[in-house]
Structures are given as structure tokens and as C-alpha cells.
Amino acid sequence: MSFTTRGTAPAFRPRLALRRLFSSTFLLGCFIAICVGVVLLGALVIEVVVDGGSVPFAPPSAASLPDGMGWLAWAFPIAVLTPFLLPRLAHRRSELAPPAFAALCVLSALPAAIFGHLIYVGFEDAYYVKTGGHIFDLLSEATAWQTFRIVLVGLLLPGGLLAVAWRGARRLRSPSLVWPAVILAAWGFYLFLEPGFLSSPPSQSPDRIGIFPALVGTLYMMTITAAAAFPLGIGAAIYLEEYARRNWFSRFIQVNIANLAGVPSIVYGLLGLQLFVRVLEFDRSVLAGALTMALLVMPIIIVSAQESLRAVPPSMREAAYAVGATRWQVIRHHVLPYAFGGMLTGNILAMSRAIGETAPLIAMGALTFIAFLPDTPTDDFTVLPIQIFNWVTRPQSAFHEVAASTILILLLILLLMNSAAIIMRHRSRTEW
Amino acid sequence: MSQQPLAPAALDDAASQRSQVASDAVGAVIEAPRPGQTIEAVHLDPTRSAVRHELPEDVELALALNNVSVFYGAFQAVDRISLQIPRNRVTALIGPSGCGKSTLLRCLNRMNDLIPSARVEGHIRFGELDLLSPKIDAVDVRRRIGMVFQKPNPFPKSIYENVAFGARINGYSGDMDRLVEDALRRAALWDEVRDDLGKSGLALSGGQQQRLCIARAIAVQPEVILMDEPASALDPVATLKIEDLMRELAEDYTIVVVTHNMQQAGRVSDFTAFLLAGEERTGRLVEFGPTTEIFTNPTDPRTEDYITGRYG
Ligand SMILES: Nc1ncnc2c1ncn2[C@@H]1O[C@H](COP(=O)(O)OP(=O)(O)O)[C@@H](O)[C@H]1O
Ligand SMILES: [Mg+2]
Numbered sequence: 001m002s003f004t005t006r007g008t009a010p011a012f013r014p015r016l017a018l019r020r021l022f023s024s025t026f027l028l029g030c031f032i033a034i035c036v037g038v039v040l041l042g043a044l045v046i047e048v049v050v051d052g053g054s055v056p057f058a059p060p061s062a063a064s065l066p067d068g069m070g071w072l073a074w075a076f077p078i079a080v081l082t083p084f085l086l087p088r089l090a091h092r093r094s095e096l097a098p099p100a101f102a103a104l105c106v107l108s109a110l111p112a113a114i115f116g117h118l119i120y121v122g123f124e125d126a127y128y129v130k131t132g133g134h135i136f137d138l139l140s141e142a143t144a145w146q147t148f149r150i151v152l153v154g155l156l157l158p159g160g161l162l163a164v165a166w167r168g169a170r171r172l173r174s175p176s177l178v179w180p181a182v183i184l185a186a187w188g189f190y191l192f193l194e195p196g197f198l199s200s201p202p203s204q205s206p207d208r209i210g211i212f213p214a215l216v217g218t219l220y221m222m223t224i225t226a227a228a229a230f231p232l233g234i235g236a237a238i239y240l241e242e243y244a245r246r247n248w249f250s251r252f253i254q255v256n257i258a259n260l261a262g263v264p265s266i267v268y269g270l271l272g273l274q275l276f277v278r279v280l281e282f283d284r285s286v287l288a289g290a291l292t293m294a295l296l297v298m299p300i301i302i303v304s305a306q307e308s309l310r311a312v313p314p315s316m317r318e319a320a321y322a323v324g325a326t327r328w329q330v331i332r333h334h335v336l337p338y339a340f341g342g343m344l345t346g347n348i349l350a351m352s353r354a355i356g357e358t359a360p361l362i363a364m365g366a367l368t369f370i371a372f373l374p375d376t377p378t379d380d381f382t383v384l385p386i387q388i389f390n391w392v393t394r395p396q397s398a399f400h401e402v403a404a405s406t407i408l409i410l411l412l413i414l415l416l417m418n419s420a421a422i423i424m425r426h427r428s429r430t431e432w
Numbered sequence: 433m434s435q436q437p438l439a440p441a442a443l444d445d446a447a448s449q450r451s452q453v454a455s456d457a458v459g460a461v462i463e464a465p466r467p468g469q470t471i472e473a474v475h476l477d478p479t480r481s482a483v484r485h486e487l488p489e490d491v492e493l494a495l496a497l498n499n500v501s502v503f504y505g506a507f508q509a510v511d512r513i514s515l516q517i518p519r520n521r522v523t524a525l526i527g528p529s530g531c532g533k534s535t536l537l538r539c540l541n542r543m544n545d546l547i548p549s550a551r552v553e554g555h556i557r558f559g560e561l562d563l564l565s566p567k568i569d570a571v572d573v574r575r576r577i578g579m580v581f582q583k584p585n586p587f588p589k590s591i592y593e594n595v596a597f598g599a600r601i602n603g604y605s606g607d608m609d610r611l612v613e614d615a616l617r618r619a620a621l622w623d624e625v626r627d628d629l630g631k632s633g634l635a636l637s638g639g640q641q642q643r644l645c646i647a648r649a650i651a652v653q654p655e656v657i658l659m660d661e662p663a664s665a666l667d668p669v670a671t672l673k674i675e676d677l678m679r680e681l682a683e684d685y686t687i688v689v690v691t692h693n694m695q696q697a698g699r700v701s702d703f704t705a706f707l708l709a710g711e712e713r714t715g716r717l718v719e720f721g722p723t724t725e726i727f728t729n730p731t732d733p734r735t736e737d738y739i740t741g742r743y744g
Contacts, residue, residue, distance in 0.1 A: 323598030
């Protein structure tokens with residue numbers, strides 16, 4: 001009997017592979033659990049909030065897909081999952097050869113591309129081109145701008161999937177399955193919706209109702225809020241953490257920021273009403289709402305960005321200073337890249353707070369019934385929470401059902417944003 | 433012009449550019465002040481007089497400390513230390529933990545500026561400049577006086593980026609690949625990493641990381657390299673490599689190394705300064721001179737106690 005360490009090495013391989021196999025099965029289980037959970041959550045809300053729940057929801061029969069496209073209901077999940085699972089299952093030890101993998105991705109992305117078209121066709125269908133949802137009719141009648149956007153959606157989605165799948169397969173690491181799980185959960189949810197619910201304007205009759213303007217208004221407002229709040233908030237955090245002297249003034253500001261984070265949101269609404277709506281005369285526009293929201297979430301962004309700056313190890317700063325870096329060079333090349341993941345996480349969490357805020361917008365007098373889309377930042381608008389508020393205050397129970405499904409959509413957006421935050425936090429921890 | 437710029441020294445002709453510091457008498461650290469300079473003469477207070485051995489005739493000085501005191505808030509960590517650091521030699525700072533070795537070392541490249549509560553008094557002469565003068569930009573000082581830390585702290589970037597960063601931010605316009613290779617060769621790391629310069633610096637072993645940090649310091653082409661217990665986190669084999677490296681580097685650089693390992697000080701250093709803190713935890717210089725004399729013929733009984741292992 002000789003004591004060579006080499007002889008024992010191969011014995012470990014099958015066990016490793018088994019563990020991988022187990023972990024992919026485990027992840028698949030998690031994924032199924034998430035899907036079931038989302039569906040159950042939906043059912044629960046319907047049960048609790050309304051009884052019956054027949055209007056905005058169709059039985060799980062892919063009602064939202066056009067005729068003859070029902071196969072997509074299962075084809076799409078398969079397309080999303082194959083690039084993730086195949087390398088795990090078939091090649092236990094390493095990834096697929098890159099060309100084979102690329103081919104697999106392209107093949108499986110084809111249905112995804114069709115799906116991308118469909119999402120868009122849904123919107124276009126309701127608003128511009130009344131063709132009954134046939135892609136080729138649509139494309140032949142679409143304007144150049146519409147075609148461009150259709151192709152963009154059709155390419156972006158599979159492109160994004162491909163990129164995620166590529167990383168996932170190269171690393172064989174657990175987070176890579178989270179994205180397809182989230183996408184599929186959203187897809188499963190979408191299949192439950194009455195056709196046109198996402199893509200129609202609100203209406204006086206509950207069975208033709210839709211949330212398109214509110215959905216677009218929410219996305220519009222969040223974009224402007226983010227554009228205003230991120231740079232300012234992160235800049236303020238950098239100043240306070242890295243440049244400001246520690247004296248009574250900076251302590252005073254610090255305490256005030258912490259306090260501002262706790263100010264009731266209705267107060268921000270009144271501030272926005274006076275400052276943006278009246279003094280600056282933005283009226284009840286997307287811009288006024290977005291800037292009010294930016295004020296509201298700024299303290300959260302600043303505090304979380306400061307925390308991620310503080311988490312940068314002092315030894316790294318010292319190392320950079322010791323090779324003759326200036327303060328700004330240290331911040332730019334070392335501190336910010338290190339703190340970036342944490343900052344992004346904080347930003348997303350701040351956004352998910354803003355997306356659900358209702359009080360400040362109501363205080364500002366945002367409209368509750370909007371049947372058109374905001375074109376410019378100074379147009380009137382409405383957002384999902386206000387739409388929900390409006391429907392809940394109606395006496396007819398049919399509107400309550402609509403409100404319930406809108407709540408589900410809002411929750412789903414929140415879920416997406418928060419899982420993005422979790423993934424980013426995880427990533428910034430493991431890669432640095 | 434509020435800050436006095438330091439001339440950038442190229443690697444090759446750096447030696448000729450470095451101005452000489454006269455070392456006429458031991459104890460009298462700095463020659464007569466030039467116009468525009470206020471460097472006080474050393475007042476040797478008998479209560480704090482340290483034993484100073486003769487330095488050999490042929491040494492040139494790289495740095496001369498004159499009455500350097502460091503305070504952290506109200507606490508005085510280092511009390512009026514005066515000593516000379518000879519050029520292209522290894523000078524060791526020894527003494528028990530907490531006697532202010534790191535604090536003193538960090539004065540030499542103005543790292544204490546980064547600690548808000550720290551305050552440094554006295555003068556440190558570097559060429560014709562007084563490093564501690566507020567007129568001098570600490571960033572320039574750190575370009576010319578590099579540092580290697582106790583715990584290896586490579587940037588979480590590729591090996592290449594780790595080495596190239598310092599040169600790049602300092603406006604190096606030459607062949608970066610060659611500079612990186614040179615620095616890694618000088619740090620005795622090139623053969624181990626030549627094939628994966630794109631790998632993260634954090635993926636290296638502890639000893640390799642420390643040599644990467646040395647390469648990073650070299651790449652900025654400093655004149656002096658400060659090392660704060662560079663081997664204390666390493667295993668004996670890696671420690672030996674670092675020590676060999678120090679000896680090699682001393683041909684071109686002035687090295688100041690903090691260590692509390694007696695054998696290491698004996699092996700690598702040419703000159704040794706022994707610091708000790710009293711009851712109030714304020715560090716003072718006890719004895720300074722050529723390493724051989726400090727180790728074989730210590731004058732102060734406290735030095736002898738420390739070298740023979742009677743302190744911790
Ligand atoms: N940043 C700091 N703030 C306050 N006191 C410090 C700081 N750094 C070191 N000290 C104190 O200064 C003294 C000397 O520390 P140091 O220079 O690290 O000693 P050594 O390196 O010799 O072990 C110690 O008493 C220590 O507590
Ligand atoms: Mg120390």
C-alpha cells in the first residue's frame with residue numbers, strides 16, 4: 001500500500017458530478033416551486049380580494065396567445081430552459097464546446113424571438129394596427145418605426161437570454177438559473193391574463209378594461225426618477241463619505257438625511273405640489289411626479305450608497321494611495337468599482353419603493369383616468385398604484401377584480417426588481 | 433504655486449538626479465538650512481538621547497528624520513525621533529508591538545495624512561525637500577517613496593492591471609508591457625505568472641501576492657520602498673523569498689523595513705533602529721547603527737535585553 005495522493009483523485013470525480021446533477025435538480029425544483037408559488041399567490045389574491053374572479057382572468061389555456069399560437073405556451077419555457085439545463089445534465093464536468101453551445105442557444109432562442117414579436121404585436125395590435133395579431137400582416141402594414149421596434153424587441157429578448165445563458169453555462173453556477181426562473185414565472189402569469197389586459201386603455205366597462213397607460217406611465221415615471229435620483233444621490237454619498245470633513249455641519253446633514261428617509265411620503269407629495277406643480281409650473285405631469293419621487297427616494301439611495309462606500313476595505317484604499325494615486329483616482333479606479341454592486345442594489349430597492357408609492361402622487365393631484373399615453377414629460381399621466389386606487393374606490397365589484405389583477409402585475413414587477421437586486425448583490429460579493 | 437513639484441525621476445538616471453545629503457556627524461542629522469528651508473538643528477536632550485553608532489564613511493543618506501513626533505489626537509505615539517536612512521541599503525526598524533514602528537514608517541510617505549486624527553511634527557529631509565512641509569504634495573511623495581503593507585493587498589484586478597495601475601495614473605507613456613514584465617521580473621514573480629497575467633491578483637498565493645505588491649511598488653519607479661512587516665503573514669519559504677528579494681532590491685532602492693522578527697532583521701538589514709515604548713506607550717528611539725554592531729555589541733542594556741529575547 002503506497003501513499004500516493006494522485007491515486008485517490010479520480011475517485012472523487014463521480015461524486016462531484018453527482019453533486020452537480022443534484023444541484024441542477026435542486027435548482028429545477030426551486031424554479032418549479034417559484035412558478036407554482038406565483039400561480040398560487042395569484043389564486044390567493046383572487047380568492048381573497050374578489051369572489052369569482054372571472055373577468056380579467058381566463059382559465060389556464062393560453063388565452064392571451066393568438067389563435068394557432070397556443071404551442072408557444074410550452075415551447076417558450078423549453079426554449080428558455082434548454083441552454084441552462086442541457087450543459088448541466090449532459091456535460092457533467094465541463095461546459096459544451098462553444099460552437100455547439102452557440103448553435104443550441106440560437107436554436108432555442110428562435111421561439112423566444114417569436115415571443116418577443118408577440119409581446120410587441122399585442123401592444124401594436126391594440127393601438128395602431130388592427131390586424132388580428134398576425135405577425136406577417138402586421139409587418140407588412142407597420143411603419144418603419146414600428147418595424148424597427150418590433151425587431152428590437154425580437155432581438156433584445158433572445159439576445160439577453162443568450163448572454164445570460166452563455167455566462168450560466170460557462171460557470172455552472174447557481175445564480176444563472178434565477179433569470180430563466182423569473183422570466184418563466186412572468187410568462188406563466190402572462191398566460192393567465194385576459195387578452196388585451198396589458199395592452200388596452202382603461203374603460204368604463206370592466207370586461208374591456210386594460211392597464212396599458214398606467215403601465216407605460218409607471219415605466220416613464222420610474223425612468224425619469226432614476227435619471228434624476230441616481231446621479232444626485234450617488235454624488236451626494238461620494239461627497240459625504242469621501243470628501244466632507246467630519247465636522248458639525250456634515251454631521252448635521254447626515255442626521256437630516258437619515259430623518260428625511262423617515263418623513264411620511266404624503267409630505268413629499270405636498271412639497272412636490274407646491275414646488276413642481278405650482279412654482280415651477282410643471283402641472284400634474286410625469287416630470288412633476290418623477291421629481292417628487294426622486295426627492296422621496298434620494299435619502300434611501302444616499303444612505304445605501306454611503307454604506308457600500310464604507311464597506312470598501314481600507315487596505316485597498318491604502319494600496320492605491322501608496323502608488324501615488326490622488327483622492328479622485330482612488331475613488332474612480334478602486335472605490336467606485338468595488339462599491340458599485342452595493343450601490344446598484346440600493347438603487348433598485350429605492351426604485352421598488354417608488355414604484356408602489358401612491359400618496360404623494362394623489363396629493364399632487366395625478367389623474368386617475370387616463371386613456372392615452374404620455375408622449376412628453378410634461379403630459380398628464382397615471383401610474384399603476386393610482387389606477388388600483390381608482391378601481392378599488394368604485395362600488396361595482398367587477399372593478400375590484402380588475403384592481404386585484406393590477407395588484408398582481410405590480411407585485412410581479414416588484415418581484416422582478418428585487419430579484420435583480422439580490423442577484424446583483426450576490427454577484428458583487430462573489431466577484432470581488 | 434502652492435505646492436512644490438518633485439521632479440519625476442526616470443529609472444535609469446535616477447541615481448544621478450538624487451541630491452546628496454551630507455552626513456558629516458552622527459546625530460547632527462541635517463546640514464545647514466538652505467534659503468527657504470526651516471530645518472532646525474537637533475537638540476539632543478539627555479533624557480531621550482539614543483545611542484547612535486558611527487555610520488560608515490561611504491554611506492549617502494536617502495532620508496534624514498529630525499525630531500519626528502506623531503500624535504493620534506491627544507495620544508503621542510512617537511516621540512522626537514531622529515535618525516538617518518542610508519541610500520541603497522536596508523534599514524530595519526525593530527521593537528516590540530505597539531512601539532510606533534508602523535507609525536514612524538508611515539510618516540516617510542505621508543500615509544498618516546490619511547488618518548484624520550494623526551498629526552506629525554518635526555522634519556524629514558529627502559534630498560533637498562522637507563517631506564513633512566505642508567507645501568509638499570503628499571501624492572508626489574508617495575510616487576517617489578513606495579510602500580508594501582503587512583497584509584498582502586493586491587487590487588481585485590488582473591495581475592497586469594495591478595502592476596500597470598500606478599504607472600498609468602502617473603502618466604507613464606512608455607511601453608507598458610515591458611514595464612510590467614520588468615517590474616514582475618524584479619519582484620521575482622515573472623516566471624510564475626507570465627502565462628496568466630490576466631488572472632486576478634487575488635488568485636495568487638499569499639507569498640505571490642506580496643511579491644505582486646512589491647512589483648506594483650517598483651513599477652512606479654520609486655527611490656525608496658517602505659515595507660511594513662512584509663513577511664509576517666507568510667510561511668517560512670515565502671518569507672525567505674521576500675528576504676532574498678529585499679537584498680536584491682537594495683542594489684537599486686533604499687529599503688526601510690519594519691519587522692519584529694529579530695532573525696529577519698539580522699539577515700536582511702544593513703542598519704537597525706531599535707524603538708521602545710515606555711509606560712505611556714509613546715515610542716522612542718533607543719539605539720541606531722549598523723546591524724552588526726546593534727546585534728553583537730549593543731550599548732543600551734534595553735537593546736541587549738530585546739535582542740536576546742527578554743522582551744516579548
Ligand atoms: N490610527 C490610529 N489611531 C490611534 N492610535 C493609533 C493608530 N494607529 C496606531 N495607534 C497607536 O499608536 C501606537 C503605535 O502603533 P504602531 O505604529 O502600529 O505600532 P507597531 O507597528 O510598532 O506595532 C500604538 O499604541 C497604537 O495603539
Ligand atoms: Mg505595525
